Amino acid sequence: MAIKNGFNKRPVVNEYANLLSNCLLKIGFKHAIKREYRVFITHDIDDFARYDKFSKFIKALVGDIVKRHSIRSFFITLSDYFKINLNKQKDVYNTxxxxxxxxxxxxxxxxxxxxxxxxxxxxxRFDIDNPKVIKTIKEIEKRGHIVGIHPGFETLGNREQLFSEVNRLRRYVDRLEEGRHHYLRVKLPVTLNDWSDAGLKIDSSLGFYSTIGFRSGICQEYEIFDFIERQKTGLIERPLLVMDTALRSETNTKEEFVEEVCKLNQLVKEFSGDFVLLWHNSNLLRNEWYNWDKVYQEILNKIKL
Known part of the structure; x- marks a missing residue:
């Protein structure tokens, strides 16, 4: 409805809450709601390595010609593959x-x-028990960053599969509390209740898959309430606002891309909200995203605290 009626890029809940707050102040009701603007940088790890298998290399070459119609990309793929296999550079997904x-x-x-x-x-596309994956997870935690879960395609409405995947990741993660569903696949309220029952505390799946904006109508995290059971779930929803692939599909230039991020971020700042960005590890160095690592750096410099 928000997209259809053109208000998906407005945090309407915050707007109405702000209006109510101002009305209460005018009639003498004093209250203090203190919030600070926060930034959450997230990365869904759909792929761990691009050229760990020869079949992936061939698929990329075919895609360069058939899908992208780019001889330039074809030769970049060739160069990347041989440099990686000669240990002259890291895999382009190892960012x-x-x-x-x-x-x-x-x-x-x-x-x-x-x-x-x-x-x-x-x-x-990769095995969670792969020693290289485990080593990366441990390094992330060692550096003080956060590892979360990105439940697979088969977990939607499948509690057993979700619990199985949570337990797999908990073998390697010291503290597993948050994550986001693959492809943003959510079935309300079932999915979020399953998350709560699995011992997870924060979900960040409520975002748009094909555009950017406020799918929940709000720019800050909130506690999920189960309207069927009429009770709190204890699960926090941290709405996703910007996904790299979604915004790129609706902008024509890198400059326009950055501008759209900044406009949305400014709205979040005005309401002291939570700016949640999703940027895939695979969308920085591969030839289809050539020079987007620089765009990413520019965006972080503009939205920083």
Whole structure:
């Protein structure tokens, strides 16, 4: 409804709350609501490595010609593949140090949401038990950043699968409390109740898949209330506001992309809200996202605390 009626980029709940607050002040009701603007940088780890298998390399080459119609991309893919396999550069999806470094520079913690999948499960592209994946998870925690869960495609409405994936990741994570569903697949209120029952405390799945804005109509986290059972769930929803792929699909230039992020961020600042950004680890260095690492740095410098 918000997209259809053109108010998806307005935090209408905050607007009405602010209006009510001002009315109460005018009639002499004094109250103090103190909130601070916060930034949450999140990364959904859908893919761990691009060229760990020869079949992925061939698929990328075919995509360069058939899908992207780019000879330039074709030769960049060739170059990347051989440099990576000759240990002359990291895999283009191995951007974990870069992302943590940039978050450290602006004084925030990156949140890395891993799919705890096993090869053979639907849309699983890496094995959570892979020693390289485990090593990366440990390094993220060692540096003081946060590891969360990105439940796979098969977990929607499937409590057993969700609980299984939570338990898989808990073997390697000291403190697992938050995450976001793969493809933002949420079935209310079932999904969020399942999260609460699995011992998770924060969800960040309520965002738009094809655009940006305030899917919950609010720019700050809030506690989920189960209207069917008429009780609090204890689960906090931290709404997603901007996803890299969604915004890129509706902007024509990098400059327009940055401008849209800044406009939304300014609204969040006005209401002392929570700016939640999703940027995939895979969308920084691969040739389809050439030079977007610089765009990412520019955005962080503009939205920093």
């Amino acid at each position: 974990f140090d870069f992302l943590m470094n940039k978050s450290d520079e602006i004084g925030v913690k990156s949140r890395f949401y891993f799919i705890p999948g096993k090869i053979g499960e639907s849309d699983v």
